[in-house]
Amino acid sequence: MKILKYLLSLVLIVLVILLSGVIFSSNIVSYMTKTKHSEFENVKFSIKNSEMVFDNFVVNGKSLGKGRATVGVIRTGLFKLVPKLTLSNLKLEDVNLDGIYKERNAQIDTFTDKINSLTAQEKADKSTADFIKETTDKVTALTTNTDNFINSKLRENIEKVNVLKQDYVGLTDLKSKAQKIVELNNEIKPLTKAIDAEKENIEKNISEIEMERNIALTNVSDNLTKLEKEISLNDFNNINSSNSTQNMNLYIFLDKGKDLETSLNTALKSAALIKEIKDLNMRISDININDGKIIARGLNGSNTKVTGEVLLENSAKALIKGQNNGYEIIYNKDNFTSKTLFAANKISSIIEYAKNDLLEGKVVKLASELVLENNNFKNLNHTVLTDEEKTLLTQKIENLRNNNYQQIMAKYEEDNKNIETLIDSVYAQKTKLDKLQKDLLSLGTIVTFEQPASNTASENNSQNNNSTINILNNSNNNPDNNKNQNENQNSSKINIGNR
Known part of the structure; x- marks a missing residue:
């Protein structure tokens, strides 16, 4: 009887324990998955599916958002009596990856900043071609406005002045x-005032163009500096130079530096996040972040068992593989490869780039190793050129010295002439207004109207797209004919001496 009583008590105790386990299963799972540096918040555990759902996973103070995971139990400790939870298929659904990639990491950011410094190129504020185009548009508009000002806005008043003179x-x-002269003077005064205002606007435009035209000299200086730099970059004698501005391998960073900087920042900070999760005192076998943006497997084994991949902005993938002393990150895209070791006090990246435009019809393989160790950065050459490549580079340098300089200076002369033509065109508009003002104030001169010059300008522009458009009509382009044609076309004389 006593035995039955004990058995019944034991069964009741087991039932109570099981019932408590069911009722408080979520709290138990939450407690057993909590570590010194991590915690799952608002856990809901399903015994049926052995799955937990949580509202937030906090790792070292970072909120990684909601997700789910499959929960298992293993026995550890002496005689395997201590239960310990394992997590597999851990899926984080709403991690702010942009925030993680932008978050400051002294080691990673120092490395990527060094890459960025290799990619930096000085750029002119404005090209000479852009300046000429903008000025051409400005002069075209100015010419049209001047013609409209004379032939439309002032036409009625000018005709009235002509009538008064007659x-x-x-x-x-x-x-x-x-009395008629007084009446005429009253009519002319507002016209001359309006013409003065229009001339001030033209003079302002002339001043602006003159002030900006030195951009042509600035850009020709920049082009010569770039030419000198290109010659230095193609000089294979500088390939082992410690001066990165002279090293041929700088082409790697000029062409691919931004892509490399962005991709490595993403991959390295993803690897750092994977390392943080692996180093937790928790058995997590694999993790999937934001539907495959970051995937890692083998987190519950040795470091060499870890594999993973990171989806980058350019739709390429960086592969992550655990090493004894850190993580290896491999990134391939088209003609560019990088293999990076991410360790506690060191980041080193071997970069290979098949450049297809350094020598015509040939692909030159450039290679460099970037090393950041204990805050010391090195850019080491791994490029080996063939004798044929060296010969072709020598010929290219000679060609750059002899031909490109002449091309730069010839282009400068052409641009300078175009700018002069534009400035002359603006001055011609002011001359046109000066003559109109003079004719209005001349009692014996009748003002006549000419065809707008913009028609001729558009015709000339269609004939020559490589230079500035011809803003003026033929009479303005030929100073020797200006006097006679202005007298014949823009005004006519009347005899005011007879009574």
Whole structure:
């Protein structure tokens, strides 16, 4: 009887324990997965599926968001009596990866900043071609506005002035003539004031163009500096130079540096996150972050068992493989490869780049090793050139010295002439207004209207796309004919001496 009583008590105790386990299973799982540096928040555990769902996974103070994982139990300790939870298929669904990639990491950011310093290139504020195009558009608009100002805005008033002048000629008595002159003067005053304002606008444009035209000299200086730099980069005698600005391998970073910097920043910080999770006192076998953006496996074994991949911005993937002393990251894209070792006090990256435009019809293999160790950075040459490549590079340097300099200076002369033409065109608009003002104030001159110059400008522009458009009509382009044509076309004389 006593035995039955004990058995019944034991069964009841087991039932109570099991029932408590079911009721408090979520709390138990939450407690057993909590470590010194991590915690799952608001855990809900399903005994049926052996799966837990959580609202947030906190690792070293970083919130990685919600997710789910499959929960298992293993026995550890003396006589395998201590239960310990394992997690597999850990999926984090809403991790702020942009925040993680932007978060400051002294070691990684120092390394990527060094890469960025190799890619930096000085750029002109504005090219000479852009300046000429902008100025051409400005002068075209200015010419059109001047023509519209004369032929449309002032036309009615000018015609009225012409009528008053002709009326003056028809008068015989001095009193009427004097009164007509007063009337004429009142009509001309607002016209000359408006013309003065228009001339001020033209003078302002001339001043702006003159102030900016030194951009041509600035850019030709920059082009010569770039030519000297290109010659130095192609000089294989500098390939082992410690001066990165003279090293041929700088082409790697000029062409691929931004891609390398961004990709390595993403891959290295992803590897750092994987390392943080692996180093937790918790058995997590694998993890999938944001539907495959970061995947890692073998986290519950030795470091050499870890494998993973990171999806990069350019849709390429970086492969991660654990090493005894850190993590190896391999990134391949087209003609570019990098193999990076990420360790506690060292980041080293061997970069290979098949450059297809250094020598015509040939692919030159450039290789460099970047090493950051104990805050000391090195850019080491791994490029080996063939004798044929050295010969071709020597010929290329001679060609750059002899031909490219002449091309740069010839282009400067051409650009300078185009700028002069544009400035002359603006001055011509002011001359046109000066003559109009003079004719208005001349009692014996009738102002006539000419065809807008913009028609000729558009015709000339269609004929020559390589230079500035011809803003002026033929009369303005030929100073020797200006006087006669202006007298014949823009005004006519009337006899004001007869009474």
